[in-house]
Amino acid sequence: MVGSLSAAASAGSARPFDPIVARPSHRLSIVIATSAETADLLRADGQLPETYLRLGRLAAFYRDADSQLPRVLAVRDLDPPTLAFRRGGGTAATIRAARLWLFDVQAGPIVAVLSVDLDCEPLVLIPFLEDLYYDDLTIGGSPIDGVAADLLDGVDAAVRHSAGSRLELTSQRHQMVFTSATLPEDSVQRLIYRADLDANPQYSSIQYPAELNRRPTSGAAVGAYVSVLAAQQDYIENCALLSSVQVVAASCKIRRVRFAAYETLLRVRELGTTRATMSRPERRAELARLHETLAEQELALTFGVEAACEIGILVPALRVENFHRQLVACTGLRDSIETVSTMLARATSVLAAEEGSQTALDAQRQDLRRLRYGVTIGLLSTIAVPIGIILGFFGGNYTQVDGNRSMFDWSHYHDMYLAVLGLILAAGTVFAILFLLERLQIRRASKPSH
Structure with a gap:
């Protein structure tokens, strides 16, 4: 059984596992969330990552969950001589390649990624890390946000911006250092803290993922704003980059x-x-x-x-x-x-x-309104009743009614008219008092509570 497996392995052209990346240059990638996002927040737009990034044996998993993981909106290769770094430009490093990416993430913003390949000593990367983090670089004389905005303009997707009408870079960002060299722990902390200074290991927040440090020839360290992957396989580097895109977007x-x-x-x-x-x-x-x-x-x-x-x-x-x-x-x-x-x-x-x-x-207004309607009906009834009394009085055959006098003779019938007017005034007074109390209660209820 072992012999047949060995024969099958030697007969096939594929290796049992992918080799460690043999890239001669160090690669810096800065992952930056932008102010733009696609219209469909529950589904990432763009192409599958495997179109541009090798994901090896894990490509099927990313393909199956493509709607929930980052997708590539656009990518552009940059001419290395067009990149000008404020701090890194004074070093002896050589820029070998550069690429600008735009990723879309489910329910998140569009994420820009600038990757730069550099030939230099590992610690010479520190000024480049500083320039990338603080946007102290230009691409063809334009700032990185302008170049990213131009790249987004060519994307065939519905895009909306949370600030203004153009893409802007936010403060949420993470940097990745990919190298094929095995770095000592002291060099790793200098890169992650972007400072060529000594540090006390017991006072560091750097995390070392156990699975990525399993082999003695490979290593990885994760900080809040910079991560370093050393001597890893290329598809692991790409998966780590996609994770950074997702976490920065979140x-x-x-x-x-x-x-x-x-x-x-x-x-x-x-x-x-x-x-x-x-x-x-x-x-x-x-x-x-x-x-x-x-x-x-x-x-x-x-x-x-x-x-x-x-x-x-x-x-x-x-x-x-x-x-x-x-x-x-x-x-x-x-x-x-x-x-x-x-x-x-x-x-x-x-x-x-x-x-x-x-x-x-x-509810209080409804109660007061019902009360006011009731009082209004009562008022109308109160007015109608005196009128009926007056008409009934003059229409009856009473000794107090003088057929030779007009019903509007105030001097003769003033007592009856005063009584009726008193009833009407009393009803009107009650209505006015209730109306004023209603307005006062509503005004008190409308005042803010402290």
Whole structure:
């Protein structure tokens, strides 16, 4: 049995496992969330990643979950001489290749990725990392956001922007260092902290994924803003890049949800202070709109952020899952989810309280209106009864009625008329008092509570 397997393996051209990447240059990739997103938030747009990235034996898993994992919207190769770095330009490094990517992520923003291949010593990468992180570089004389916006303009997809009409780069970003060389731990910490300085290992937040450090010739380290993969297989590097794209998109989405929750809470508080100036239909419509906004944000939190925390259920691979989890832990994504979930719950509670207050106010207005209608009917009845008394008095054969006098003879019939007018005035006074009390109660109920 062993012999037959060995014969089959030697006969086939495929190796039992992929070799470690033999790229002569170091590769830097910065993953940046943008202000743009595609129209369909529940499905990523674009082409499958395997169209441009080799995913090896894991390609089938990414293909099966293509609607939930990043997809390639656009890609453009850049001419290395057109790249100008502010800090890195003063080093002896040589730029061998560069490529700009745009990825779309389910329920998340469009993510830009700039990859640069450099020939230099590992620590010379530090100034390039600084330039990439702070956008201190130009491509053909244009800033990176302008080049990314031009690339997005050529994408055949419905795109909407959260800020302005052009793509902008956000503060959510992560950098990847891919190298075929085995790096000492001290060099790794200098790259991750982007500082060529000594450090105390016991005071470091750098995580070392166990599965990616399983072999003595390979290594990986994950920080909050920079990760280093050394001497890994190429498809593992590509899977790590896709994980970074997904986590960065989730970080940007949760930031937007947090801002939206805060704005919703402010708007609910404003509604509590404008009861006297807004009409009831306007307040009802605004409360419904805020409810819809909170529901959308909860949906975005679930599918755009929480779903991004786990990849093992979609891509069952130890190294990919281990790196993804470490990256989520280093970025503090789960803590942010807990914080924003609490904010949404509080905003929902405040909105429900405001709706309850509005419902109570509406019920009070209905009760007062019914009372006023009842008083109005009573007033009309009160007026009709005296008129009937007057007509009955003059129509009857009474000794007090003088047939030779007019019924409008005030000097003769003033006692009867005064009695009738007294009844009418009393009913009118009661109606006016109830009306004023109704307006006063409504005004008091409309005042904001402190």
